[in-house]
Amino acid sequence: MKVTLLQPILSWEDLEWSDPDGGRIILHGTLPTVIFPLKMRPREEWQGIALLEAADVVELWEQEEIDEAESPGVNLNHSLLSGGALAIYLDDVTELEGVVSGRFPDPEPRRLHRNAVRHQRPVYFIEPTADDDEWLEHLGNEAKVVSHWRKLLGMISLGGKWRKRMKNNIGKARNPPKGITKNMASASVLALTWWQLSEWLINDSISSYRDNRFATRLRGALADLRAQHGDDATLILPIHMPWRNAIFSALNEQQEVEEITSSPTVSDDIEEE
Numbered sequence: 001m002k003v004t005l006l007q008p009i010l011s012w013e014d015l016e017w018s019d020p021d022g023g024r025i026i027l028h029g030t031l032p033t034v035i036f037p038l039k040m041r042p043r044e045e046w047q048g049i050a051l052l053e054a055a056d057v058v059e060l061w062e063q064e065e066i067d068e069a070e071s072p073g074v075n076l077n078h079s080l081l082s083g084g085a086l087a088i089y090l091d092d093v094t095e096l097e098g099v100v101s102g103r104f105p106d107p108e109p110r111r112l113h114r115n116a117v118r119h120q121r122p123v124y125f126i127e128p129t130a131d132d133d134e135w136l137e138h139l140g141n142e143a144k145v146v147s148h149w150r151k152l153l154g155m156i157s158l159g160g161k162w163r164k165r166m167k168n169n170i171g172k173a174r175n176p177p178k179g180i181t182k183n184m185a186s187a188s189v190l191a192l193t194w195w196q197l198s199e200w201l202i203n204d205s206i207s208s209y210r211d212n213r214f215a216t217r218l219r220g221a222l223a224d225l226r227a228q229h230g231d232d233a234t235l236i237l238p239i240h241m242p243w244r245n246a247i248f249s250a251l252n253e254q255q256e257v258e259e260i261t262s263s264p265t266v267s268d269d270i271e272e273e
Helices: 057-070 074-082 084-093 107-118 133-146 149-172 183-200 204-232 241-253
Strands: 014-018 024-030 048-051 123-125 234-240
Touching (some): 014 241, 024 204, 024 241, 048 107, 048 204, 057 074, 057 107, 084 149, 107 234, 123 204, 183 241, 204 234, 204 241, 234 241
Parallel strands (some): 024 234, 048 123, 048 234
Antiparallel strands (some): 014 024
């Protein structure tokens, strides 16, 4: 089922955004490190994929796969030892019975990316490149905010912040599709709490700039795909479920279209999981 309006933040249905110039973007909500059962994977036809990442994320994924082959679980252990909200999330989500989690590289974006590569579909990396001066300024502003002494001091009480937000978020959970363990709802609450604390580290103006810039580039990716497939062009966007509504809203509000082209894809002959 696809919907075209904003929905509860932890809804399992994908969001579908229609571009006034033609084509659509399917915002497929994912949970970090969680493998979705077949029933929860996208069923819509799509011709291209957008990733809210820089192009070098593929090298990171490939390295994580090499590391996992040599030492299963090494990336999870490293993330747990790194501390912060992600470590708390991983510690909790990996304890949920029936939820396959703690997997690296992030399973759902990587699976869809591999699908695109295998079928030679366009792949669009939405994060601007390192030679983009405006983006570099944004990253510098973000680093300043994150490293402010008030934020660093607040990290001392991260556990308390986590418990408080978890308590407030429980009521936002939605039951997963029939036949799927209800612990997936618990996983979604954990993901929301992790996302909120990640966003807490930066201010609203920085997150707003990021989301609006991504929206212009998503529209540009769809425009490029539309040149090949016309108004039937469909771009799939795997995105953290708690982030989905913000990007959907940015797309609705964004009038600009930033030109962007896809990266070349060469099939790696890897079977889909």
